[in-house]
Amino acid sequence: xxxxxxxxxxxxxxxxxxxxxxxxxxxxxxxxxxxxxxxxxxxxxxxxxxxxxxxxxxxxxxxxxxxxxxxxxxxxxxxxxxxxxxxxxxxxxxxxxxxxxxxxxxxxxxxxxxxxxxxxxxxxxxxxxxxxxxxxxxxxxxxxxxxxxxxxxxxxxxxxxxxxxxxxxxxxxxxxxxxxxxxxxxxxxxxxxxxxxxxxxxxxxxxxxxxxxxxxxxxxxxxxxxxxxxxxxxxxxxxxxxxxxxxxxxxxxxxxxxxxxxxxxxxxxxxxxxxxxxxxxxxxxxxxxxxxxxxxxxxxxxxxxxxxxxxxxxxxxxxxxxxxxxxxxxxxxxxxxxxxxxxxxxxxxxxxxxxxxxxxxxxxxxxxxxxxxxxxxxxxxxxxxxxxxxxxxxxxxxxxxxxxxxxxxxxxxxxxxxxxxxxxxxxxxxxxxxxxxxxxxxxxxxxxxxxxxxxxxxxxxxxxxxxxxxxxxxxxxxxxxxxxxxxxxxxxxxxxxxxxxxxxxxxxx
Amino acid sequence: xxxxxxxxxxxxxxxxxxxxxxxxxxxxxxxxxxxxxxxxxxxxxxxxxxxxxxxxxxxxxxxxxxxxxxxxxxxxxxxxxxxxxxxxxxxxxxxxxxxxxxxxxxxxxxxxxxxxxxxxxxxxxxxxxxxxxxxxxxxxxxxxxxxxxxxxxxxxxxxxxxxxxxxxxxxxxxxxxxxxxxxxxxxxxxxxxxxxxxxxxxxxxxxxxxxxxxxxxxxxxxxxxxxxxxxxxxxxxxxxxxxxxxxxxxxxxxxxxxxxxxxxxxxxxxxxxxxxxxxxxxxxxxxxxxxxxxxxxxxxxxxxxxxxxxxxxxxxxxxxxxxxxxxx
Numbered sequence: 001x002x003x004x005x006x007x008x009x010x011x012x013x014x015x016x017x018x019x020x021x022x023x024x025x026x027x028x029x030x031x032x033x034x035x036x037x038x039x040x041x042x043x044x045x046x047x048x049x050x051x052x053x054x055x056x057x058x059x060x061x062x063x064x065x066x067x068x069x070x071x072x073x074x075x076x077x078x079x080x081x082x083x084x085x086x087x088x089x090x091x092x093x094x095x096x097x098x099x100x101x102x103x104x105x106x107x108x109x110x111x112x113x114x115x116x117x118x119x120x121x122x123x124x125x126x127x128x129x130x131x132x133x134x135x136x137x138x139x140x141x142x143x144x145x146x147x148x149x150x151x152x153x154x155x156x157x158x159x160x161x162x163x164x165x166x167x168x169x170x171x172x173x174x175x176x177x178x179x180x181x182x183x184x185x186x187x188x189x190x191x192x193x194x195x196x197x198x199x200x201x202x203x204x205x206x207x208x209x210x211x212x213x214x215x216x217x218x219x220x221x222x223x224x225x226x227x228x229x230x231x232x233x234x235x236x237x238x239x240x241x242x243x244x245x246x247x248x249x250x251x252x253x254x255x256x257x258x259x260x261x262x263x264x265x266x267x268x269x270x271x272x273x274x275x276x277x278x279x280x281x282x283x284x285x286x287x288x289x290x291x292x293x294x295x296x297x298x299x300x301x302x303x304x305x306x307x308x309x310x311x312x313x314x315x316x317x318x319x320x321x322x323x324x325x326x327x328x329x330x331x332x333x334x335x336x337x338x339x340x341x342x343x344x345x346x347x348x349x350x351x352x353x354x355x356x357x358x359x360x361x362x363x364x365x366x367x368x369x370x371x372x373x374x375x376x377x378x379x380x381x382x383x384x385x386x387x388x389x390x391x392x393x394x395x396x397x398x399x400x401x402x403x404x405x406x407x408x409x410x411x412x413x414x415x416x417x418x419x420x421x422x423x424x425x426x427x428x429x430x431x432x433x434x435x436x437x438x439x440x441x442x443x444x445x446x447x448x449x450x451x452x453x454x455x456x457x458x459x460x461x462x463x464x465x466x467x468x469x470x471x472x473x474x475x476x477x478x479x480x481x482x483x484x485x486x487x488x489x490x491x492x493x494x495x496x497x498x499x500x501x502x503x504x505x506x507x508x509x
Numbered sequence: 510x511x512x513x514x515x516x517x518x519x520x521x522x523x524x525x526x527x528x529x530x531x532x533x534x535x536x537x538x539x540x541x542x543x544x545x546x547x548x549x550x551x552x553x554x555x556x557x558x559x560x561x562x563x564x565x566x567x568x569x570x571x572x573x574x575x576x577x578x579x580x581x582x583x584x585x586x587x588x589x590x591x592x593x594x595x596x597x598x599x600x601x602x603x604x605x606x607x608x609x610x611x612x613x614x615x616x617x618x619x620x621x622x623x624x625x626x627x628x629x630x631x632x633x634x635x636x637x638x639x640x641x642x643x644x645x646x647x648x649x650x651x652x653x654x655x656x657x658x659x660x661x662x663x664x665x666x667x668x669x670x671x672x673x674x675x676x677x678x679x680x681x682x683x684x685x686x687x688x689x690x691x692x693x694x695x696x697x698x699x700x701x702x703x704x705x706x707x708x709x710x711x712x713x714x715x716x717x718x719x720x721x722x723x724x725x726x727x728x729x730x731x732x733x734x735x736x737x738x739x740x741x742x743x744x745x746x747x748x749x750x751x752x753x754x755x756x757x758x759x760x761x762x763x764x765x766x767x768x769x770x771x772x773x774x775x776x777x778x779x780x781x782x783x784x785x786x787x788x789x790x791x792x793x794x795x796x797x798x799x800x801x802x803x804x805x806x807x808x809x810x811x812x813x814x815x816x817x818x819x820x821x822x823x824x825x826x827x828x829x830x831x832x833x834x835x836x837x
Contacts, residue, residue, distance in 0.1 A: 343729040360720035362787040372728040374710045381709045
């Protein structure tokens with residue numbers, strides 16, 4: 001790593017021939033006596049993409065943090081290119097050629113893309129003045145080499161979330177690392193950007209780097225990974241070649257038992273219409289969209305990032321006000337832009353980002369669960385504690401939220417459990433229509449299937465579900481009908497029974 | 510503590526529950542321990558400190574800041590701030606006083622209503638600016654700090670109003686069952702505020718809006734109304750504090766309450782309420798106000814010069830917050 005001209009080298013890197021890039025064995029770490037990782041084991045070969053799989057709490061993050069020098073291990077050994085190491089800081093790891101791309105974005109919004117990429121490593125004139133011209137050329141070359149369609153002189157604040165994520169990736173790659181760790185790199189980007197990323201990963205692979213790839217999206221892992229390692233409950237379970245495993249086998253390793261894939265049955269034909277959306281438009285976001293959801297139906301919406309799918313859901317629910325069109329629930333018009341009224345009429349929304357709009361992280365599980373229905377449990381403004389406790393306990397039981405106490409702040413729960421709290425909150429108002437935006441984002445495979453089963457059950461009781469997902473397998477698995485969104489318009493509505501991944505992806509792109 | 514955390518993670522359900530409760534206890538009561546430590550310190554340094562009379566005096570001195578701090582807690586819980594409370598005190602006190610001077614003898618109830626009404630109206634103006642017109646709370650209330658002070662000066666022409674009737678003065682200097690009236694008002698406000706925050710739907714919504722406004726809106730809460738309401742409460746209590754101050758000083762001074770907002774904010778912060786919203790409690794604020802009052806009182810007793818008092822008070826505020834960080 002130098003501050004001089006860092007170019008994106010496409011030739012084979014000067015590693016020690018055929019040796020392993022990284023070899024970890026028996027790595028263990030405990031927090032306050034509670035083991036988070038018991039036996040971390042992983043072998044990374046040059047020129048491969050290695051998927052590190054496991055549910056929430058499997059010990060992946062602890063393991064990666066140790067490799068990156070953010071945590072010190074208690075036991076075990078880590079060798080980088082044959083050399084035993086024990087990093088005390090992230091910069092030591094960086095000096096050994098380890099770079100990381102995390103899901104947490106940290107851009108300086110008022111700077112340009114180039115300034116962000118080389119922050120703290122700017123090329124200088126006379127040792128003090130930043131050479132902006134060189135900085136920009138250098139950054140543009142890096143972006144072009146990895147094939148990211150971004151201008152180096154663009155201001156960060158003008159970039160979309162997906163582009164910001166790509167810049168973070170470019171920044172990590174600018175360190176010219178041999179080992180690149182990617183922790184859920186596609187969680188904030190759409191399928192199109194994901195494929196730009198995969199092409200870049202491919203190039204990295206061919207120049208001899210090794211990539212440790214973490215993702216809950218199994219279809220991605222099967223698309224780009226060569227090898228895999230599974231952790232479960234802090235233990236190493238198995239490693240192998242992706243070519244020799246199946247989706248089902250991998251899921252069984254991750255979850256520790258066979259996961260039943262939810263079967264869907266066709267809803268009754270001729271069921272009454274629950275939700276009707278007529279010619280709904282919102283300036284520059286989506287236009288003239290009409291759909292209807294019948295009682296007993298799960299209605300899926302599939303579209304790429306920027307197709308207007310989230311904006312559409314928010315307008316139906318009332319988080320945003322549409323510019324024209326109308327929404328009817330069970331034949332009655334829903335007031336515009338008033339989530340409070342929508343809830344009263346029988347809607348509930350599981351929003352896209354738990355941390356951003358789903359939960360009050362600093363509040364307890366109990367207070368989050370009853371937030372929407374609190375006025376129903378109160379007499380002249382005072383909350384009936386006994387009633388509230390009953391509702392909370394019932395929800396914790398029925399949603400299978402794993403916690404020692406309902407008084408615990410939600411921020412202490414795993415992603416899967418947090419999402420169950422969001423569902424619980426939505427259910428306390430007894431909704432007839434559940435609106436879900438990416439209901440399984442960042443959730444492990446076992447919990448995903450539980451959520452699918454729940455959505456099917458909910459609809460089977462004569463309710464309706466309107467669900468958006470950017471994961472094609474997910475939308476295919478849960479939906480009775482699928483609407484395809486593209487650039488703010490409704491392209492088609494197809495039957496969800498018998499549709500294929502290829503069909504919907506072609507329609508959407 | 511480590512064994513306690515282990516129990517949370519691995520113990521049997523009942524063990525876990527106990528460990529959780531102990532943890533919560535430690536969390537909310539560390540402020541009380543700090544308060545007790547300061548009391549022990551002053552008791553050992555001065556024999557007069559731990560006498561009934563001194564404590565009545567200390568509580569009376571803390572009550573005005575305490576009433577203000579309770580209102581400010583509501584606002585800070587929603588991630589806001591109110592810098593205007595000191596000026597609102599002066600304005601409310603001035604309007605209240607003018608109704609009950611010799612030669613202008615209205616019933617004292619009109620005086621009380623005028624003070625509370627003034628506070629509530631200014632609070633509503635703050636609330637509308639912040640929740641409706643989206644002016645940042647710091648800027649809106651900074652503007653109000655200056656405007657309310659200006660109104661006070663215009664209304665009084667820069668002169669104090671004295672000659673208050675006895676019934677108004679009683680609010681500042683009277684006793685009921687041996688307890689000073691300002692202290693009783695402070696405790697009553699605390700009790701009502703505490704019940705509101707911990708037991709009512711409104712209180713829950715205040716925490717939810719401060720913790721995550723968007724999630725609160727998704728959950729069907731009228732977030733703007735809640736935010737505006739906290740400023741009305743804060744203004745109302747500033748009006749009440751202004752009334753008590755006027756009654757205690759037996760005159761309404763145009764320069765009354767200057768800098769009071771800073772002590773009120775300090776009490777809230779020492780009490781562990783987070784400036785980033787959603788976390789905190791009125792129990793913390795109560796003890797935060799008592800800690801500031803105790804420090805002032807203890808140092809007065811020891812004859813520490815007021816210049817040093819300022820310095821020490823500032824240091825203790827920063828130390829309290831550092832201790833809070835370490836505990837987390």
